[in-house]
Amino acid sequence: MPEKHPKRPRDPNLLAKNIIDIATGEASEDEIDQKRSKAGRKGARDRMKALTPERRSEIASIAAEARWKKS
Numbered sequence: 124m125p126e127k128h129p130k131r132p133r134d135p136n137l138l139a140k141n142i143i144d145i146a147t148g149e150a151s152e153d154e155i156d157q158k159r160s161k162a163g164r165k166g167a168r169d170r171m172k173a174l175t176p177e178r179r180s181e182i183a184s185i186a187a188e189a190r191w192k193k194s
C-alpha cells in the first residue's frame with residue numbers, strides 16, 4: 124500500500140509558515156499532523172455536546188436522505 128502524504132493547508136500563508144517551521148526545525152511534520160488531528164476530534168466532541176439529541180437525529184436523517192438520493 125502506498126504511503127500517504129501529509130495533508131497541507133490550502134491557505135498559502137499557512138503553508139508557507141509550515142514549510143518555514145519544518146525547515147528551521149521548530150516543528151516536525153509529525154507534530155503538525157498531530158495538532159491537526161487533535162483539533163478535528165476536539166471540535167467534533169464539542170459540537171456533539173452542544174447539539175440536542177433531537178437536532179443530532181434531524182442532521183442524521185438529512186444525511187441519510189442525501190446518501191440514498193444519490194443512488
